[in-house]
Amino acid sequence: MRKPSSTKKKLIVPTSLAFVTLVAAMILTAYFLFSSSVTSSTNEQTLATSQQVLTNYESYFDSVITVSNNVLGHYSNINEADLVSGMKSYFDTIETFKGEILSMSLYKADGGAYLSGDSSSKQNNASVNDVWFSDATINPLINIFSPVTTANPNVSYTFTLSKYLTYEKDRKMDAVLKVDFDFAKIVDTISPATLGEGGRFIIYTKGYQTIYTSNTSSQTLTDSEKALVQNLVIGSTTVTFENHHFYLYAATISNTSWRVAIFTNQDALSTAIARFTLIIAFVGLGVVAAFIAVLNIVANSITTPIKRLQKEMVEIESLNYETSLQTEISGTSEVVELNRSFNQMMGRISELTASIVSEKEEQRKSELKALQNQINPHFLYNTLDSVMAMIDKGENEKAEDMIVALSKFFRISISKGRNIIPLPNEIEHARNYLLIQKMRFGDSFAYTIDVEPGLEKFFVVKLILQPLVENSIGHGLKEGEQGRIGIRAYSDGDFVKFEIKDNGYGMTPEKVNELLKSFKDDTVYQGVGLKNVYQRIRIYYGDKADVLIHSEEDVGTTITVVIPKEGAIEHEE
């Protein structure tokens, strides 16, 4: 069978488990809420920033397109006669307003011959194979944005805007406008300032040809960048490359057929989430630890009183009724109530025990009295008969001595109603008895009394020697022989022993056994005196007290009364 677990364990283990589960659930929830909200808010912010950048670029390209529209408007209204010079001065005017324009020139749509241009233009004819030129003639309605065609070592990033211009007055004069823009200046002013470590900003054509990249290590889209933007096309996502986390936003730039990709470093996001996770884990652990500590205190306050009760109960099992929780046990109301009931119960038990003990005591006393009373009457008659005879004989002095002895004998017998008397008094009692008997029976026997010094302090049940001495005189003395009775009191270890020795007939071992047997058997009434003494000392002193008989036929009998010293003290009755 499994050992039942303690209340404390039962209290702490499931509660702690439940609490740990709760805290873990809360930590997880907090983690997911935090990471999702911080991720989404960061993403939203990054998206908003990216869109703002896009908006800036779109408005920039709108202004670029406005240039082309203005040129278109101007061209359609100009007179054919001053087309070349009029456009030239118009271009020069525009260039003074728009610093980022590198050059402006016009070519005949049919064939690409140079028509006009700004003051600094090179006046080369256009090739029909040039993308800017062919695209413009294929799609006359839209503005064509193309990467720069002529490498200019002084300008890192340029692009070309070309547009087919319809000349309504004479369609033979339809033209293609070509404007080169310095892109780097614009990028510097409207590109996002902070994209984080490794963050970059790339503008590319729909064919993934690089127009501009802020990635300083490569002039064009790297293969990994290209793979990422080709996979996304447009929209936003999070990507990891070059050991960084990025928020990637890709979009079309209105009216250009170009696209933009913005890589914003998001390492800070994962760091923030990691830090939060760490903090919340620590807080969680702290909370759990604090909870278990508090739980422990609470459990102790509940179980300690119960444990004390349990300890007291164990003592009750070992029959120590003295047990009582004298000090009030503090604890929960139930425990206090339990304690109160326990104390009440203990009180009741000791009350009951006490009453049983006193009843026993009363019973003992009455038995004792009854037994003592058996002793006296016939002795009194006999003695008084003897005194009468002495008076008759005129032995007044002897009678007087006898009466004095008798008086002493009875004084001690009565002892003011006490059962327990000092040991010397008991000896004195026996001596007076012997004195009286010796006077009655003449000098047919002699006696000696020998008390070991130091025994005076002991108290004994009264009238234990006299019946035994009476037996010795009555049964132990041989006819016509000088009898000897020796009384000895001595200490033997934990016991006080009284020895009554005679030199009478003695008893057979069978007789001795019979006698000993009769002590324990209430139904047998042999050896009244001996049995009486035995019973009384057993009542008073318990099992340790005993009466020993040593007898040898024709040699004599020795009766030894054994009394434990621990009981041989003055005792309140």
Add this chain to the structure above:
Amino acid sequence: MKNRNLRRTLLLLPFLALLACQSPASIAQIFIYDSTDTFIGSLRMALERKLDGYLPYDDNHYAERKQTTQNEQTIEALNDSRTKILVMNTVDRLASSALIEKAEKKNVPIIFFNREPLASDFSGDWAQKNCFYVGSDPAVEGRLQADIANQLFGGAASYSSSGYDKNGDGIVDVAILKGEQGHQDAEQRSENCISRLRALGYSVNIIESAYCNWERGVAKETMKSFYKPSIELLFSNNDDMALGAIDYLQELESASSGALTSSIASSFVSSGEEQSFAQRYFPIIGVDDTKAGQAAIDAGTLAGTVLNNASKQANVIFDLMQHVLDQKAIPDYPAGEVVPSGNFYHVLGQIVRKK
């Protein structure tokens, strides 16, 4: 046992409800560049009438003239597994290539309408099979606008005597309200109405031209800024903008009651007849034949319009949707109505004048 079954059924109820809430397995997503465009609105409604009973649709994607918004809407629709086809009226026709590239990744076909992608956008193998364009033929519409003017003027020879040549110089002084920068319809209508007029023998002078974003309100404001009595003909890329111009003229008329009218109309030979709106100001010619446009024609304020056949275009869009979704053959359209050119389907316009 019975009780248990009942309980089980009750437990299942929420899930059944969820199932019930889940809309159809496949839908069409319709994207509109601007919710206020009347012509696109009537085209959308014509298309939806055809779609009813064929395929559920979600048309709640209005970009309000922001391609960025439309890109986001498209991405969202492509992420929806129910989306089986996109019907797109882009904001920026140059964004088509990106949209096609994105849709190809999910293998969702696109039918473009009204905003024409570049021919090169359809060059990929996937696009060849899955992308189509349906729109009007703006060049034809522009030419028909010129034809309406020609009918009004009674031919190039009689223009100076028609009463519409206010200054009597024999040259038509034209103002143009253009739809939108870069829109193929705007550019082609504008270009073709003028070139056709010239081809018919007229001398033309464009005295005003402005982009009004297809909008009536913008056109009215534009008219306010560039109106001058010397305008002899107004071409508008659509009816809405033409009505905006009329709104301004009517406001002008009611403000100055009769005084202005007499001075403007001084060049007309007094015949005792009451002059028409076109005679008092100048003929205004639109495109689309919207409901409001028809009302203006009936009222005599709009001289004429070219039917940009919304329901016909919707039919062709529907045919192409069935083609890409169910491999149904594309019908052979009558030559005078629909002109196919590769994956581009142009629905021809028709002259609409007061009967």
